[in-house]
Amino acid sequence: MQAEATADTLPVPHASGEPTAGKVGMWIFLVTDALSFGGLLIGYASLRSWSPTWPVPSSVLDIPLTALNTFVLICSSVSMVLAVSAAEAGDRKSVIRWLGATVAGGLCFLSIQAYEYHHLISGGLSLSSSLFGATFFTLTGFHGAHVASGVLYLSTLLFGVLAGKFVGHGDSHIEIAGLFWHFVDLIWILIFTFVYLV
Amino acid sequence: MHDAHHAEPTGFLSRVVFSRDHKVIAKQFLLLGLLFLGLGGILALLIRWQLAFPGKPVPIVGQYLFSATAGAISPEGYTMLFTMHGTIMIFFAITPMLIGAFGNLCIPLMIGARDMAFPLLNMLSFWVAAASGVVLAGSFFVEGGAAMAGWTAYPPLSGATATPGLGQTLWAVSLFLGGVSTLMGAINYVTTILMLRAPGMGFFRMPLSVWGLGLAAVLNILFVPVIAAALLMLILDRVANTGFFVSGAQPGSAGDPLLFQHLFWIFGHPEVYILILPAWGIVSDLLAVFSRKPAFGFKATAIAMSSIVVLSTVVYGHHMYTVGLSPGLGKAFMSLTMLISIPSSVLFLNWLGTIWRGSIRLEPAMLFALGVVFVFGMGGLTGLFLGAITTDIYLHDTAFVVGHFHYTMAASVLFGSLAAIYFWFPKMFGRMLCPELARLHFWFTFLPLNLVFFPMLIEGYGGMPRRLYEPTSYKYLVQFQPVNQLITFAAMVLGLAQLIFVWNVVRSLWAGERAPANPWEATTLEWLTPSPPPHENFDVIPEVHRGPHEHSRPDVPDRDWIGQWESQAPAAPQTPPAPPADSEAVAV
Numbered sequence: 001m002q003a004e005a006t007a008d009t010l011p012v013p014h015a016s017g018e019p020t021a022g023k024v025g026m027w028i029f030l031v032t033d034a035l036s037f038g039g040l041l042i043g044y045a046s047l048r049s050w051s052p053t054w055p056v057p058s059s060v061l062d063i064p065l066t067a068l069n070t071f072v073l074i075c076s077s078v079s080m081v082l083a084v085s086a087a088e089a090g091d092r093k094s095v096i097r098w099l100g101a102t103v104a105g106g107l108c109f110l111s112i113q114a115y116e117y118h119h120l121i122s123g124g125l126s127l128s129s130s131l132f133g134a135t136f137f138t139l140t141g142f143h144g145a146h147v148a149s150g151v152l153y154l155s156t157l158l159f160g161v162l163a164g165k166f167v168g169h170g171d172s173h174i175e176i177a178g179l180f181w182h183f184v185d186l187i188w189i190l191i192f193t194f195v196y197l198v
Numbered sequence: 199m200h201d202a203h204h205a206e207p208t209g210f211l212s213r214v215v216f217s218r219d220h221k222v223i224a225k226q227f228l229l230l231g232l233l234f235l236g237l238g239g240i241l242a243l244l245i246r247w248q249l250a251f252p253g254k255p256v257p258i259v260g261q262y263l264f265s266a267t268a269g270a271i272s273p274e275g276y277t278m279l280f281t282m283h284g285t286i287m288i289f290f291a292i293t294p295m296l297i298g299a300f301g302n303l304c305i306p307l308m309i310g311a312r313d314m315a316f317p318l319l320n321m322l323s324f325w326v327a328a329a330s331g332v333v334l335a336g337s338f339f340v341e342g343g344a345a346m347a348g349w350t351a352y353p354p355l356s357g358a359t360a361t362p363g364l365g366q367t368l369w370a371v372s373l374f375l376g377g378v379s380t381l382m383g384a385i386n387y388v389t390t391i392l393m394l395r396a397p398g399m400g401f402f403r404m405p406l407s408v409w410g411l412g413l414a415a416v417l418n419i420l421f422v423p424v425i426a427a428a429l430l431m432l433i434l435d436r437v438a439n440t441g442f443f444v445s446g447a448q449p450g451s452a453g454d455p456l457l458f459q460h461l462f463w464i465f466g467h468p469e470v471y472i473l474i475l476p477a478w479g480i481v482s483d484l485l486a487v488f489s490r491k492p493a494f495g496f497k498a499t500a501i502a503m504s505s506i507v508v509l510s511t512v513v514y515g516h517h518m519y520t521v522g523l524s525p526g527l528g529k530a531f532m533s534l535t536m537l538i539s540i541p542s543s544v545l546f547l548n549w550l551g552t553i554w555r556g557s558i559r560l561e562p563a564m565l566f567a568l569g570v571v572f573v574f575g576m577g578g579l580t581g582l583f584l585g586a587i588t589t590d591i592y593l594h595d596t597a598f599v600v601g602h603f604h605y606t607m608a609a610s611v612l613f614g615s616l617a618a619i620y621f622w623f624p625k626m627f628g629r630m631l632c633p634e635l636a637r638l639h640f641w642f643t644f645l646p647l648n649l650v651f652f653p654m655l656i657e658g659y660g661g662m663p664r665r666l667y668e669p670t671s672y673k674y675l676v677q678f679q680p681v682n683q684l685i686t687f688a689a690m691v692l693g694l695a696q697l698i699f700v701w702n703v704v705r706s707l708w709a710g711e712r713a714p715a716n717p718w719e720a721t722t723l724e725w726l727t728p729s730p731p732p733h734e735n736f737d738v739i740p741e742v743h744r745g746p747h748e749h750s751r752p753d754v755p756d757r758d759w760i761g762q763w764e765s766q767a768p769a770a771p772q773t774p775p776a777p778p779a780d781s782e783a784v785a786v
Contacts, residue, residue: 021315025389032381032419039427039464043442043457051452127438131452134440138431 026176030183033146037187040142041194044135055132057196060125062116069112070192073147076105077185080178087174092167095174099158102181106151113144139191146184153177206733216325218317220302221731223324225626227298228619230324230331234290236696237335241283243686243693248276250679250686252668273667277346278365280665282338284349285369287608288473289376290331295615296476297418298327298383301411303622305387307724308405310396310742310763312734315389323382330375337368345369348665350462351432353443353455358436370433377426384418387411396723398742402497403762405722405746409500410479413507417468417475420511425465428458459518467514474574474606475503477614478545481570484617485549486747487720488564489556490758493747495548502541502548509538519587520594528587535585542578546571557750557758561718562636566617569644570610577606580655595665598658604651616643616699623703624717628730629710635702642695649688653681719759722746726763741765 048054057063079101086094117137125133157177160166166173207213217223244263247256248271255261255269264271271279302320306313314320337344342363347356351369354360391412395404404412431442441453486493493499515523515531523531549571558564580602583589593599623631657678662669669675669682716725727736740763750758754767 019393021389021393024392025316025319025385028385028388028419029381032385032423034423035420036423036427039424039461040431042424043427043431043461046457046460047442047452047454050454053452127434127440131441134434134442138434138440142430 020172022172022176023179026179030179033183034187037139037142037190040135040139041190044139044194047131047135051131053130057198060120060132061136061196062119063196065112065116066192066196069109069116070188072105072112073109073185073188076102076109077182079105080181084175084178087167087171090168092161095161095167096158099154099161099174103151103154103158106147106154106181109147110144110151113140113147136195139195143184143187143191146187150177150181150184153180216321218313218321219733220306220314220317220320221626221735223320224299224301224303226324227294227302227327228626230328231291231293231295231299231615234286234331235292235295238283238286238291239693239696241279241286243689244271245276245279245283246686246689247271248279248667249669250683252670274343274346276667277348277665278344281345281348281369282334285334285345285373288349288469289373290334292473292607292611292615293376293380294327296473296611296618297380297411297414298324300407300476300480300615300618300622301383301387301415303626304405304407304724305390305411306394307625307727307731307735308408308722309391309394309399310723310736310740311390311394312736312739314386315393316386319382320386323379323386326375326382327379330372330379333368333375334372337365337372340364340368350466351458352462353432353435353453353458356432356436356458357444358439359444367433367436370429370436374426374429374433377422377429380418380422384415384422387415388419391415396739396742399723399762400742402500403742403745405479406482406493406496406499406503407476407479409503410475410477410482413479413503414472414475417472417507417510421465421468421472424461425469428461428465432458456521459521460514463514463517467517468510470603470606471506471510473611474614475507477570477611478503478574480614480618480621481567482545482549482552483722483746484563484567484621485552485571486749487621487718488559488561488567489553490559490749491552491556491747492745492749493548494551494554495544496745496747498544499548502544505541506538506545509534509541513538516585516590519590532585532587536582538585539578539582546575546578561620562631562633562640563617563621563718565637565640565644566613566620569613569640570617573605573609573613573647576652577602577610580605593658595663596658597654597662597664600664601651601654601658604654609647609651613643621718622724623706624713625724625729625731627707627710628713628728629706630713630717631702631706631710635698635705639695639698639702642698643692646688646692646695650685650692653685657681716761719757721748721759721761723762726761 079098083095083098083102086098120136125136127134127137154177157166157174160173165171207217213219214222217226244256244259247254253270256264256271260269260271264275266272267275302314305311334344340363342365344365345351345356345361345368346363347361347366347369351366356366356370391404391408431440434440435442435444435453443455443458444453482493482499513531513535515527516535519528519531553568580598583593584599584602620631620636623629658664660675660678662675662678666675670679713729715728717729718725723736723740723742724731726740742762743765744760744762746762748754748760748762751760751767754760760767
């Protein structure tokens with residue numbers, strides 16, 4: 001306990017994997033954010049299980065397109081891992097490359113989602129058209145808002161790296177952002193499973 | 199972030215308004231909470247007026263507030279009053295006071311940190327709370343008035359059909375913002391407690407106030423997001439016609455009003471403990487300080503509070519016995535609810551054990567702490583009748599429930615806040631409050647408060663429904679009218695007595711005696727540093743050598759306390775603490 005307490009009061013750089021206030025704070029935020037998705041998913045499960053007229057998702061949604069989108073998001077998680085390890089190694093060029101790739105992956109995901117929304121809305125599905133539409137747009141929209149904030153978050157870091165910050169021994173900014181990005185990715189896999197596949 | 203001293207900001211904006219200093223943010227939260235406490239109290243008095251003198255014009259203020267009905271309170275107005283009273287008191291008065299103000303003040307000072315882990319987030323937390331308060335207060339002035347669906351906002355009452363006004367939507371938006379603010383605070387509190395404890399400050403050396411505040415923050419982290427999800431769905435129901443909670447809004451939909459009740463109480467029951475846990479922790483510490491004894495069963499108290507946190511997550515169904523839950527589920531919730539009485543009794547007995555044969559100093563803070571022990575006992579005992587299905591079915595939605603939760607919330611939590619104010623005011627503002635006025639405030643609060651809430655238990659037992667507009671419209675309730683009038687007179691005395699408190703605070707801020715560093719001869723770290731503490735709290739981060747309540751130790755000569763920061767008993771009283779050599783690096 002004593003070691004834990006002094007770890008943060010002494011001005012030593014933190015090795016990767018060691019807890020810092022920033023990392024602990026992000027983990028706690030992820031717990032709380034997971035439970036906000038939890039609240040929405042409870043609502044979704046409960047409404048769907050009692051509904052007499054729930055459509056088969058694949059009859060409404062374009063599963064192959066969204067499977068591709070899921071793949072894009074998982075790839076962006078891979079590039080995030082590479083960005084974090086490059087940041088640890090102090091390799092600024094690779095950080096810029098992989099962080100850029102992650103941002104691009106996030107933007108690609110959002111674009112495909114926007115196309116999907118446009119397609120569905122012109123087909124008559126909306127927040128108020130049915131409970132299926134209401135839960136679909138609420139869940140995927142809430143997740144999309146997370147991806148959008150993640151893209152903003154990572155872009156800010158990318159500009160910081162371009163300005164010569166955040167890379168090198170003891171700086172955990174990129175690692176912390178990575179936690180958020182992987183979380184958003186993980187939540188998407190749950191949403192893809194429960195809303196699209198099941 | 200905490201490696202070195204930061205220069206103290208000098209501008210007015212960065213020092214007073216957008217300060218990142220936890221002590222300033224604590225004062226801001228305290229002011230916010232007290233303002234809303236006053237507003238919520240005025241709403242309560244208006245509710246009481248209607249119950250004592252149904253349909254009669256409200257004296258003095260009625261002609262301005264209810265001009266359309268010649269000063270009398272209309273049924274809609276009455277509904278709005280009790281909705282906003284509940285919302286304001288829970289989310290905008292006691293939450294900012296206990297969690298916002300004393301969470302911010304106590305956590306860093308008591309664990310020996312320079313500030314919170316994330317000072318910027320801390321500042322944002324206050325300003326989001328302020329914005330949410332502005333939205334809520336503003337909702338009084340929109341067309342149709344403020345929210346009217348009760349503080350629980352059950353659909354379909356809170357749906358767009360029953361309450362079409364903008365006020366109900368603003369209510370939901372305001373609570374959502376309040377939730378965001380609470381979460382920012384909670385993440386900060388838990389991170390700070392985990393990461394920034396001074397050397398030697400193990401978990402079982404932390405004062406029980408920090409335990410209570412930290413555990414409340416854990417519950418906030420787990421359950422505020424659930425109510426936020428429910429509020430999001432409610433807002434979408436109202437503005438985008440989604441139909442999550444309102445059945446039949448569109449063909450093929452089967453929106454479920456009960457779903458909201460589940461989500462609300464998944465959060466709502468832990469919320470009760472979110473508010474009472476800090477009060478429990480503060481009371482446990484105060485009883486020890488003013489009994490001049492170590493807290494009896496210190497570890498057991500901490501463990502009891504932690505097990506209540508765990509149990510509080512699985513009992514929410516006891517708010518829903520009468521909605522048609524499966525009987526098996528009801529029994530399970532009842533058994534789990536009854537389990538909570540075990541750790542609660544541990545807490546209660548430990549309090550009695552702490553004051554047992556202590557050298558009690560009846561300072562105002564101690565009076566209020568003892569007040570909590572009494573009123574929490576009342577609240578806890580009346581809770582048993584509501585936790586058991588058989589009695590709850592009879593008492594559900596009666597004034598008994600109102601009496602019960604006001605004993606736990608309005609009495610225990612409010613007294614806990616007032617005890618905290620009387621205890622830490624010298625540390626916060628560097629001035630002493632007048633103890634005679636404070637004692638007067640205590641007795642004029644404690645006695646009327648019991649006259650307000652105890653008769654409600656009797657009325658509820660006699661079958662008086664809660665949220666009732668016109669009690670005399672039922673023949674069997676006419677007999678209670680004198681009781682209703684007694685409650686209303688007691689409530690007026692209670693309200694007026696708070697002016698003593700306001701006067702005491704205002705007077706002391708200008709002309710109070712200067713507070714010494716440790717006016718109560720307490721042992722925890724916040725009393726090591728001057729009152730008010732300097733920027734970044736401590737010159738040198740103290741090293742912690744002992745538990746938080748080492749009073750009346752036989753091996754300490756000349757005085758009945760030894761601070762957590764003192765490595766050994768001082769030869770004579772008032773020896774300045776020696777800065778520990780190995781933390782020099784921290785100071786530079």
